[in-house]
Amino acid sequence: xxxxxxxxxxxxxxxxxxxxxxxxxxxxxxxxxxxxxxxxxxxxxxxxxxxxxxxxxxxxxxxxxxxxxxxxxxxxxxxxxxxxxxxxxxxxxxxxxxxxxxxxxxxxxxxxxxxxxxxxxxxxxxxxxxxxxxxxxxxxxxxxxxxxxxxxxxxxxxxxxxxxxxxxxxxxxxxxxxxxxxxxxxxxxxxxxxxxxxxxxxxxxxxxxxxxxxxxxxxxxxxxxxxxxxxxxxxxxxxxxxxxxxxxxxxxxxxxxxxxxxxxxxxxxxxxxxxxxxxxxxxxxxxxxxxxxxxxxxxxx
Amino acid sequence: xxxxxxxxxxxxxxxxxxxxxxxxxxxxxxxxxxxxxxxxxxxxxxxxxxxxxxxxxxxxxxxxxxxxxxxxxxxxxxxxxxxxxxxxxxxxxxxxxxxxxxxxxxxxxxxxxxxxxxxxxxxxxxxxxxxxxxxxxxxxxxxxxxxxxxxxxxxxxxxxxxxxxxxxxxxxxxxxxxxxxxxxxxxxxxxxxxxxxxxxxxxxxxxxxxxxxxxxxxxxxxxxxxxxxxxxxxxxxxxxxxxxxxxxxxxxxxxxxxxxxxxxxxxxxxxxxxxxxxxxxxxxxxxx
Numbered sequence: 001x002x003x004x005x006x007x008x009x010x011x012x013x014x015x016x017x018x019x020x021x022x023x024x025x026x027x028x029x030x031x032x033x034x035x036x037x038x039x040x041x042x043x044x045x046x047x048x049x050x051x052x053x054x055x056x057x058x059x060x061x062x063x064x065x066x067x068x069x070x071x072x073x074x075x076x077x078x079x080x081x082x083x084x085x086x087x088x089x090x091x092x093x094x095x096x097x098x099x100x101x102x103x104x105x106x107x108x109x110x111x112x113x114x115x116x117x118x119x120x121x122x123x124x125x126x127x128x129x130x131x132x133x134x135x136x137x138x139x140x141x142x143x144x145x146x147x148x149x150x151x152x153x154x155x156x157x158x159x160x161x162x163x164x165x166x167x168x169x170x171x172x173x174x175x176x177x178x179x180x181x182x183x184x185x186x187x188x189x190x191x192x193x194x195x196x197x198x199x200x201x202x203x204x205x206x207x208x209x210x211x212x213x214x215x216x217x218x219x220x221x222x223x224x225x226x227x228x229x230x231x232x233x234x235x236x237x238x239x240x241x242x243x244x245x246x247x248x249x250x251x252x253x254x255x256x257x258x259x260x261x262x263x264x265x266x267x268x269x270x271x272x273x274x275x276x277x278x279x280x281x282x283x284x285x286x287x288x289x290x291x292x293x294x295x296x297x298x299x300x301x
Numbered sequence: 302x303x304x305x306x307x308x309x310x311x312x313x314x315x316x317x318x319x320x321x322x323x324x325x326x327x328x329x330x331x332x333x334x335x336x337x338x339x340x341x342x343x344x345x346x347x348x349x350x351x352x353x354x355x356x357x358x359x360x361x362x363x364x365x366x367x368x369x370x371x372x373x374x375x376x377x378x379x380x381x382x383x384x385x386x387x388x389x390x391x392x393x394x395x396x397x398x399x400x401x402x403x404x405x406x407x408x409x410x411x412x413x414x415x416x417x418x419x420x421x422x423x424x425x426x427x428x429x430x431x432x433x434x435x436x437x438x439x440x441x442x443x444x445x446x447x448x449x450x451x452x453x454x455x456x457x458x459x460x461x462x463x464x465x466x467x468x469x470x471x472x473x474x475x476x477x478x479x480x481x482x483x484x485x486x487x488x489x490x491x492x493x494x495x496x497x498x499x500x501x502x503x504x505x506x507x508x509x510x511x512x513x514x515x516x517x518x519x520x521x522x523x524x525x526x527x528x529x530x531x532x533x534x535x536x537x538x539x540x541x542x543x544x545x546x547x548x549x550x551x552x553x554x555x556x557x558x559x560x561x562x563x564x565x566x567x568x569x570x571x572x573x574x575x576x577x578x579x580x581x582x583x584x585x586x587x588x589x
Binding site: 002003006017208209211212213214215216217218219220222 | 385408411412413414415416419425426427429438439441442443444446447486
């Protein structure tokens with residue numbers, strides 16, 4: 001019991017005395033925790049958004065309006081047989097118009113009503129199981145002919161189109177995914193190194209104390225405990241400050257935004273509470289381990 | 302009195318066999334079963350191949366006061382480091398109170414160090430703790446109860462003559478006073494063996510006498526004291542046992558016994574005369 005109080009009072013004494021390195025360590029932890037606290041939900045959100053977008057990627061095959069229904073059915077089965085095609089959806093002229101109507105706002109809807117006939121061709125909507133095979137499927141639908149120009153596999157097909165600039169979207173979202181992962185990894189490594197280094201600095205400043213402790217016969221664990229407790233205190237205070245700032249930011253900026261900003265409300269992001277718990281726990285563990293590992297260098301007998 | 306809690310029987314057996322084939326140096330207190338320090342062909346090689354100690358054999362008995370002398374780099378400090386297992390012997394045996402410390406497991410080393418007081422030239426005091434806290438630290442670290450600390454620390458500080466400076470910080474003290482604090486810390490849990498590595502290396506002759514006098518007084522309580530110094534002049538005049546090292550080898554081991562009954566005051570007076578410094582009869586306190 002008196003030992004525990006001794007360890008704790010030693011840890012507090014060390015924090016008080018080496019105020020500058022302690023503050024540096026706390027600030028480091030605040031900054032990295034804050035960065036992670038912002039980045040993790042953002043990453044999660046953009047990741048889920050990216051996945052949503054990628055799922056929409058597909059091909060649109062436009063047919064000549066004079067195609068008959070049996071011909072259409074037959075071609076649909078044929079396309080379904082192509083590798084990586086997940087679903088083929090037939091959209092008649094009428095359906096196409098309805099869809100267009102749904103996508104437009106009121107003014108433009110009115111102008112649609114002024115049309116005398118339906119100008120939209122019938123089409124297939126093709127969904128892929130993996131957007132990376134976009135080119136392959138397109139190539140299967142209109143392989144290059146003798147002249148080098150793409151020639152559709154069926155005379156019914158008037159044109160094959162990427163839906164919604166699918167190719168671009170796919171490339172951009174793929175790049176975004178990679179960039180996000182790289183940023184997250186770099187940040188994690190950087191913060192670990194930063195925390196370890198700050199702790200090393202503060203221990204190095206007190207190597208004399210460690211030397212004296214060893215000299216008078218302190219066991220290694222006896223020497224280690226005050227430093228570990230100090231690490232936990234630094235990690236805890238850093239994490240608490242960071243979480244306070246995060247909460248403030250969430251309440252004042254993100255929450256009001258979420259009410260009227262369409263992008264935010266269909267995020268599938270991480271819950272705030274689990275995020276906070278993970279951040280605090282990892283800040284403490286990293287600081288305590290950082291202290292313990294650094295001490296090893298000074299504790300070889 | 303065993304230094305470390307170990308099998309008494311083994312110690313005595315070891316002591317008996319040793320006595321048969323090795324002449325022992327004059328014994329300060331007869332009847333001691335086991336030498337406090339015993340080296341047998343101890344060799345220390347530093348990484349890089351430098352041989353710091355080469356086949357050093359010696360025995361130091363309980364209650365002895367011995368000097369280790371030699372020029373810089375002769376292996377004196379290595380000897381001290383070897384005794385607290387700061388460095389390990391490459392070959393040979395190192396016994397502390399009959400216990401082979403080279404074969405001691407790492408986690409027992411702190412226990413060994415608790416039974417050996419160490420004093421260094423640079424004092425190794427913690428600058429941000431008071432005199433009291435510096436000394437108390439040695440007891441806190443070994444888990445002594447608070448009541449014992451509160452009783453022992455003022456007592457030992459009285460012994461070294463620093464009771465008036467109990468709440469001062471090290472940088473408010475003179476070199477001699479700082480060394481006294483360091484000795485108090487080394488001796489506060491009454492170890493049976495006290496090692497001093499150049500304890501007067503940073504001090505003027507007059508202050509040095511005070512420190513030697515203090516070490517001598519500690520020796521009188523039954524503690525074995527081993528003092529490393531390069532000041533062979535001072536040592537020769539004190540006429541104690543002198544162990545001389547040169548380039549890692551033991552070149553001289555002379556045991557002179559003859560001053561066992563003197564009081565510390567007589568000791569100081571005689572030393573002052575022999576060293577030719579003032580003899581106004583300082584007992585404690587240092588002159589600056």
